[in-house]
Amino acid sequence: MTARADVAVRAEAQLGEGPTWDVETGRLIWVDILSARVHTSDLATGETSTLDVGQHVGAAKPRTGGGLVLNLRDGIGAYDAAGTFAWLHHEPVDGRRGNDAAVAPDGALWAGTMRYDEAAGGGTLSRLAPGGPADPVLPDVTISNGTGWSPDGRRMYYVDTPTRRIDVFDVHDDGSVGGRRPLVVVEDGAGFPDGLCVDADGCVWVALWSGGAVRRYTPDGRLDHTITLPVSHPTACAFAGSALSDLYITTARVDQQAPHPDAGSVLVVPDAGRGLAQPAFAG
Numbered sequence: 001m002t003a004r005a006d007v008a009v010r011a012e013a014q015l016g017e018g019p020t021w022d023v024e025t026g027r028l029i030w031v032d033i034l035s036a037r038v039h040t041s042d043l044a045t046g047e048t049s050t051l052d053v054g055q056h057v058g059a060a061k062p063r064t065g066g067g068l069v070l071n072l073r074d075g076i077g078a079y080d081a082a083g084t085f086a087w088l089h090h091e092p093v094d095g096r097r098g099n100d101a102a103v104a105p106d107g108a109l110w111a112g113t114m115r116y117d118e119a120a121g122g123g124t125l126s127r128l129a130p131g132g133p134a135d136p137v138l139p140d141v142t143i144s145n146g147t148g149w150s151p152d153g154r155r156m157y158y159v160d161t162p163t164r165r166i167d168v169f170d171v172h173d174d175g176s177v178g179g180r181r182p183l184v185v186v187e188d189g190a191g192f193p194d195g196l197c198v199d200a201d202g203c204v205w206v207a208l209w210s211g212g213a214v215r216r217y218t219p220d221g222r223l224d225h226t227i228t229l230p231v232s233h234p235t236a237c238a239f240a241g242s243a244l245s246d247l248y249i250t251t252a253r254v255d256q257q258a259p260h261p262d263a264g265s266v267l268v269v270p271d272a273g274r275g276l277a278q279p280a281f282a283g
Helices: none
Strands: 006-009 016-022 027-032 037-041 048-052 057-062 068-072 075-079 085-090 096-103 109-115 123-128 134-141 144-149 155-160 165-171 177-185 192-198 204-209 213-217 223-228 234-240 246-251 266-269
Touching: 006 027, 006 037, 016 057, 016 096, 016 234, 027 057, 027 246, 037 057, 057 109, 068 096, 068 109, 085 123, 096 144, 109 134, 109 144, 123 144, 144 204, 155 177, 155 192, 165 192, 177 204, 204 246, 213 234
Parallel strands: 057 096, 144 192, 192 234
Antiparallel strands: 006 266, 016 027, 016 246, 027 037, 037 048, 057 068, 068 075, 075 085, 096 109, 109 123, 123 134, 144 155, 155 165, 165 177, 192 204, 204 213, 204 234, 213 223, 234 246, 246 266
């Protein structure tokens, strides 16, 4: 696939992550994990507002009725529409932080963790239903990363980065999952699967950390497109904009001796495909 990646938001994020289109506000939400900042960008003007949340933040997602839900170092917290913060699930674990997170079609938040030293089995994936406790689903992953759902909500895709796999689960009527199996194994030398999104055709787009690319896989696991990027460390991708046709990609500057000038910025590939509107957290 021949495509041009432009700079949408010029930045020097150490670990940019989690682009999310907020349908209600028409803004792109993304985070710089290591700077403890949540950014909200107006794609029309390029203006970005920043919220310092006081600790490493793996993901930020919009809430129904306004505000944000955050996957933080010490658990899952939320800001309401007035800007008041409260913990929804407070579970500080020495040496561990929140990483990627996603909202399911039923409004539940799926939040992952990882250890700072990336120790095998030191991370988790939990489901936080609106008004409920955080239920651990996968208690022994390593680097919990991209999560997404098929257009009909019957499949969930998931990445534990060191496995090099995109796995697929069957989604049950109550929102729980089962039947985990590999959909894709990314070959050695191509980078490591990181954040992902699913488009309106049911295809999975995944950013390849250290691979300098975003790939699109069909629902049967066939590699369909590769978009080569000017940076080596893309972290996640999402469709955004009023038509949900432009693919936005967060990037990082960490772990590079000489970062590319665009590393840490948010990139965009115009007219990359047909995206899906992402639900807000219903809690």
